[in-house]
Amino acid sequence: MAKAPPPFPDRHLPDVPVEKIPASIGIIMDGNGRWARRLGWERIKGHTAGIDSVRDTARAAAELGVKELTLYAFSVENWKRPRAEVTYLMRLLRRFAVDERPEIERNGIQFRTLGRIDDLPDSTRNELRESERLSVDNDGMVLRLALNYGGRTELADAARHLAEEAVAGRLDPASIDEAALAGALYDPSMRDVDLVIRTASEMRISNFLLWQISYAELVVTDVLWPEFRRENLFAAIREYAGRERRFGGLVTG
């Protein structure tokens, strides 16, 4: 007798138990420049091509039941790049914010930014804010774009905020614990990241989500970001599902 198809054929990986699907995934989207140069093109073409990877990956993650997907799109250190590349990236981000609204709506995605958004060019910031506003009542996956983001900057900003509260008499310094610090981060509702994926082979964190990745599992792939598709996400999740997470404890049994 033929086996009955799974109830939601597109909603999970048949070989990964639902409870092993990471609730929160962060991706360091790297290798855009290398991808373009390999084809003899300008680096910026790689950034444009990377948009298709974002779309396919976000859709697949939402279908799998991932709760939060955080994509590292521009670090506080990326301002060091040539001005023309930075300008191009800012325009691309603005266009992304506008063009992806129907897709975000269709999938019920809650779109958010993470980082020092106020320091972005006005038009980029405004369109990003508008996309956040439009999707605020959605109840599907949270899709965060880490933009003008630095893990150290986030921690320094949180420390300053707590110090200001203490000086104003609203906070007792003795009460500052891990929960208080987590509550002062850019998005206090953000959960700990379970899986960090980095594309393009580099074995480093590059200032991404330092607080939230304390016990994340790391998967580094050779695939360059413009070539990354849902199959590559599935492969990373399979690797994650096979890992033993101990959180400093011992595995019993």
Ligand code: IPE
């Ligand atoms: C990642 O690709 C995109 C950003 C950091 C904005 P890169 O532009 O870093 O590409 P490579 O690493 O130089 O190939």
Ligand code: IPE
């Ligand atoms: C990390 O990539 C930043 C983003 C993906 C936005 P980089 O290309 O900037 O990192 P490094 O310089 O190789 O560490």
Ligand code: MG
């Ligand atoms: Mg890079």
